[in-house]
Amino acid sequence: MPAQNSKYAAVTIVSMRYLALARVTGRSFREHNPDVDFFIFLADRPVAHVFEPADSAFRFLNVNDLELENAESVFFRYQELELAYALTPCVIKHLLDSGYQGVMFLKQETLVLEALDSVTSHFSGSSVLLTPHLLAPIGRKGGERWELNVLLSGVFNGGFIGFSNTAEARGFLDWWEQKTLVQCFLDVANGLHFEQRWLDFVPSFVQSYTIIRDPGVNVGHWNLLDRNIKSCDGKITAMGMPCRIFRFSGYDAKAPGYLTRYNKDISVDRIGEAAAVLRKYQKMLRDARHEATLRLPYAFGYFDNGAEITDAMRKRYIDCGATVSRFGDPFETDHSGSFYEWLNSGSSLP
Amino acid sequence: MTLTAAAICTIACENYLPFVSVLADSLTAHDPELPFFALLITEESGAPGSNVPANLNILRMEDLSIAETDARLGVYDRKQLSASLKPVLLKHLLKQGYASVIFLDPDMLVTAGLGQVAVTVAAHSLTLTPHILRPAEAGSIPGLEKDLLRTGMFNAGFIGVSSTPETLQFLDWWEKRLAEFCLNQPKDGMHYDQRWLDHAVSFVNDLHVLRDPGVNAAYWNLIDREVVSDGEQYLVDGSLLKCIHFSGFDPGILPQATCYSREIDITQLGALPALFYQYGESLTAKGWAGRPGVAVSNKTLARYSEGYFECALTSAEIYDLGKVETKQKGASAPPVTGRFTSVSTFSAAGIRKRLGWSDEESWGVWSRGMYSDLLIPVPEALPDDILISFLVQGFVPRQHPLQAVDVFLNGDFAASWVLNKTYMPVLHTIRADQEACINGTLVVGFHMRNPVSPSELGISADPRVLGIRLQGIKVEALSQRKNDSFKLRLTVTVRRVAAKLNAWFRRLVHSKLPI
Numbered sequence: 001m002p003a004q005n006s007k008y009a010a011v012t013i014v015s016m017r018y019l020a021l022a023r024v025t026g027r028s029f030r031e032h033n034p035d036v037d038f039f040i041f042l043a044d045r046p047v048a049h050v051f052e053p054a055d056s057a058f059r060f061l062n063v064n065d066l067e068l069e070n071a072e073s074v075f076f077r078y079q080e081l082e083l084a085y086a087l088t089p090c091v092i093k094h095l096l097d098s099g100y101q102g103v104m105f106l107k108q109e110t111l112v113l114e115a116l117d118s119v120t121s122h123f124s125g126s127s128v129l130l131t132p133h134l135l136a137p138i139g140r141k142g143g144e145r146w147e148l149n150v151l152l153s154g155v156f157n158g159g160f161i162g163f164s165n166t167a168e169a170r171g172f173l174d175w176w177e178q179k180t181l182v183q184c185f186l187d188v189a190n191g192l193h194f195e196q197r198w199l200d201f202v203p204s205f206v207q208s209y210t211i212i213r214d215p216g217v218n219v220g221h222w223n224l225l226d227r228n229i230k231s232c233d234g235k236i237t238a239m240g241m242p243c244r245i246f247r248f249s250g251y252d253a254k255a256p257g258y259l260t261r262y263n264k265d266i267s268v269d270r271i272g273e274a275a276a277v278l279r280k281y282q283k284m285l286r287d288a289r290h291e292a293t294l295r296l297p298y299a300f301g302y303f304d305n306g307a308e309i310t311d312a313m314r315k316r317y318i319d320c321g322a323t324v325s326r327f328g329d330p331f332e333t334d335h336s337g338s339f340y341e342w343l344n345s346g347s348s349l350p
Numbered sequence: 351m352t353l354t355a356a357a358i359c360t361i362a363c364e365n366y367l368p369f370v371s372v373l374a375d376s377l378t379a380h381d382p383e384l385p386f387f388a389l390l391i392t393e394e395s396g397a398p399g400s401n402v403p404a405n406l407n408i409l410r411m412e413d414l415s416i417a418e419t420d421a422r423l424g425v426y427d428r429k430q431l432s433a434s435l436k437p438v439l440l441k442h443l444l445k446q447g448y449a450s451v452i453f454l455d456p457d458m459l460v461t462a463g464l465g466q467v468a469v470t471v472a473a474h475s476l477t478l479t480p481h482i483l484r485p486a487e488a489g490s491i492p493g494l495e496k497d498l499l500r501t502g503m504f505n506a507g508f509i510g511v512s513s514t515p516e517t518l519q520f521l522d523w524w525e526k527r528l529a530e531f532c533l534n535q536p537k538d539g540m541h542y543d544q545r546w547l548d549h550a551v552s553f554v555n556d557l558h559v560l561r562d563p564g565v566n567a568a569y570w571n572l573i574d575r576e577v578v579s580d581g582e583q584y585l586v587d588g589s590l591l592k593c594i595h596f597s598g599f600d601p602g603i604l605p606q607a608t609c610y611s612r613e614i615d616i617t618q619l620g621a622l623p624a625l626f627y628q629y630g631e632s633l634t635a636k637g638w639a640g641r642p643g644v645a646v647s648n649k650t651l652a653r654y655s656e657g658y659f660e661c662a663l664t665s666a667e668i669y670d671l672g673k674v675e676t677k678q679k680g681a682s683a684p685p686v687t688g689r690f691t692s693v694s695t696f697s698a699a700g701i702r703k704r705l706g707w708s709d710e711e712s713w714g715v716w717s718r719g720m721y722s723d724l725l726i727p728v729p730e731a732l733p734d735d736i737l738i739s740f741l742v743q744g745f746v747p748r749q750h751p752l753q754a755v756d757v758f759l760n761g762d763f764a765a766s767w768v769l770n771k772t773y774m775p776v777l778h779t780i781r782a783d784q785e786a787c788i789n790g791t792l793v794v795g796f797h798m799r800n801p802v803s804p805s806e807l808g809i810s811a812d813p814r815v816l817g818i819r820l821q822g823i824k825v826e827a828l829s830q831r832k833n834d835s836f837k838l839r840l841t842v843t844v845r846r847v848a849a850k851l852n853a854w855f856r857r858l859v860h861s862k863l864p865i
Contacts, residue, residue: 132552137523151539175485189537191499203559204480
C-alpha cells in the first residue's frame, strides 16, 4: 500500500467488466474532491492491457490485497455483482487498516456532482454515516407499496456509506463481513437483500452514527420523484439543495431511455430536469469506454479449464455447506477429488 | 394534570385482562404517581365488568372515536387489532395533555421506577428500544438476527412519545398504515405494527434509540445478557432492570420461557427464574386460564351488530387472496361493456369464479363458505374509473334475516353490504379506480360475516354454508354511466307511465267484466 495522501479515502468496487463505471465514479469524485484519495477495488483478477494513462489518478486494489480466509470459496459461491457487494466490509476495513481516518464507499454506478466536505465533516464524532432511502413518508396514492419495498430492501441505501476508524465502527464491520461473506443474496422474503439489509442493525449496535438527511446526497431512482431535481446554470439541485451524489443504480447502457432496469416507470421523459444528469452520465460513460470494458471476461465466472460456471453449479456448491473444504480450490479442475470432478460424476450431496 | 406529566398505557383484548392487572399492580408498586391507561377491546361495549382493577383507567374503542364501521374490525384478529390501535391511543393521550406517553405491551412487568425513563422519553420525539444491542453470540437463539430482519429492528412492546409536531406526524402516518397493513406478512415487509417502526430512523429526526439493557428486557436479549439479583432488584449487564417483557409467556409451559421458542429455558436467564415463576403465580391469581390455541387467536374478528363473529380465514389469507394475480392468459375481450353478464356466461366473458362458490344453477350461483371471490379481466389502460354492479341477494330466510358482506377490491376494503329480505335481487355497485385496473385483473372478494347453512337452521338437509346468491354482474366505465343517465331517466319515466296506463286499463277491463 503506497503512502496515503489524505485523511480520508473513497472507494468503489467493480469487476473488470464494469471498470468504466468505476472510472466515471472516480473521475467525478476527484473533479470535486481532488484532495481525497480514490480507490478502485477490483473484485476480479486484473487484466493489464485495459488500463489507461488517465487511470493513474486512482489507486487500484484487487482481491489479492485482501487476506480472506477461504478466498476461493467466497469467489466461487457468488455471482459477479454479489461478490462485489459481499466484499464491501472487507474493503472498507482494509482501507481503515492502512491508516485512513474515514472511508467513504460509493457503489459503482455513482456520479459525484459537488464537493463532499459536508459529508466528511461528520467523520469526527461518528463511527458510521448512512443515507436513508426515504426522508419522509410517501404521500402519493399507493405510497405504502413503496415503503414496504424499502422495508424489504433495507431502510438505508448501501450505495453511499462512511466508516471512521473507531473501535465501534470496526466491530460493526467485523460482524457485517461475517454476514456478507456467507449470506450476500437477494432473498427479500427471508430478510436478505445482498449486503444492504444488515445495515438496518447500525442503530441497534452502534452508538455514534449519523444519518445524513441532506436531500442532495444519494439521489436515486427510489427517491428521485420526491426530490424535485432542478438544473440551473449547469448546477443540479435536489429540493433546493446542491445535488452532491447521484446514483444510477441499475442503469443499463443497452436501454438508455430508462434510468434503471429496476423500475420501468422511470423513463427519460418522465424524470424532468434529472434527464440532464442522465445525459451527462451517459457521455462520461462513453468517454470512459464503457462499451469496450463490458466485453471483458469475469475471472471468477470460469473454471481453470475455461468451462463456464453456472448459477446451478454455484447453488450446488453452497448446498454442500461446510463439506466444500474437501474439494480444495473449487476453480481447479485437474486434481482428483475436485469440485468439477464431483459435479460431473453426478453424485448426490455429500 | 400538569403539562409535564407522563402517562403509561397499554392495549389488550378482554382475555388479556389478567396481564393488564399484573402490569398495573407492578406500576403502582414502583410508580404510584404515574397514571396508567388501558384500552380494552371487548366484545360488548358499555361499563367495564367487576373484574377490572381500580388502579387503572379503562378506555374503550368508543372513547377513541373509532367508528364501528372501521374496515379493520372485519379484517383483523385480536393481535392485529390491538397492535393497530397503538398510534390511536398514543395520540389520544397526547391530546389529553400528557407531555410524554409510554406504551407498554400488556405482558410487561415493571420492576423498578420508570421516572428516569419518562424523563428521557419527554426529551425526544420518539424513543424506541432495539431488540438486541449487540450482535448475537454463539449461544444465542439460532438465526435470531435474520429473524429480526424479517420482524423489525425495534421491539414495539415499548414506545415512548412526547408531544412534538414531528411525533404527531409520525403517529398519523403510522396509524394510516396500520389501519390497512397491520399484517403478519414478513415476506411482504410486514410484521404487525412493528416492521413499520423501522422507518422511524428515516422519518423522525429526533429519534432516541434507548440502549438501556434494563428496559424492555426479553428472552431475545436476556439470553445474551448477564442477570444478577440481590433478592429484590435485578441487574442486567450492570443496569437496573426496569421493565421486563414476558413475550409469549405461559405459566403452563415453564421452565420454557416463551411459546415462540422451545429452545429457551429460564434457567439460561441468570437470576431470573424466580421472577418468571412469581409472574406466573400473579397471572394465575388474576384469573389467567391459559393461552388460547393459535387457531382461535388468529381468527378474524368481524363486528356485526352487537358482538364479534369469528371468521374462518385469517387476515393473512384474505390479503393473499386479494393480491392481483398475473394477467390471465387467454381471457377474452374485457367485459367493460355496460351490459349485464349473467353467471352462466361468465367464462365466455373471461370472468373467473375462483374460490368459494357452489355449483351453478339456472338462475346463478350461491356463495359457499366464509370467503368467495371473482377475477374480472379489465383493459390495462382505462380512460376512466369503472363501476362494477352485482345483482345479488343474501341467504336470508326467516330464521336468519340479515347477511352482512364485506367486499374487497384487490385486497383493499371496498364496501360493506347488509342484505335483508328482498323479493328481487338488488344491484349493488362498487367503484374501481384506474389504478386498481393496472394489472389487467380485478379481484373482487366477498367476505361473509355470518353465513349459515340451511341444515343448521333446520330448513333442509343442505349442509352448504351460504352467504349470497349472485345472478350476474355489470362492468361499465364511469363516463358511460354519465352518458346513460339521461337515457336511464327517460326509460324509467316511460315505464312508470306505461305501468300507470296498464293499471288504469286493467281496472277498466275488470270493471266491465260481469261478476
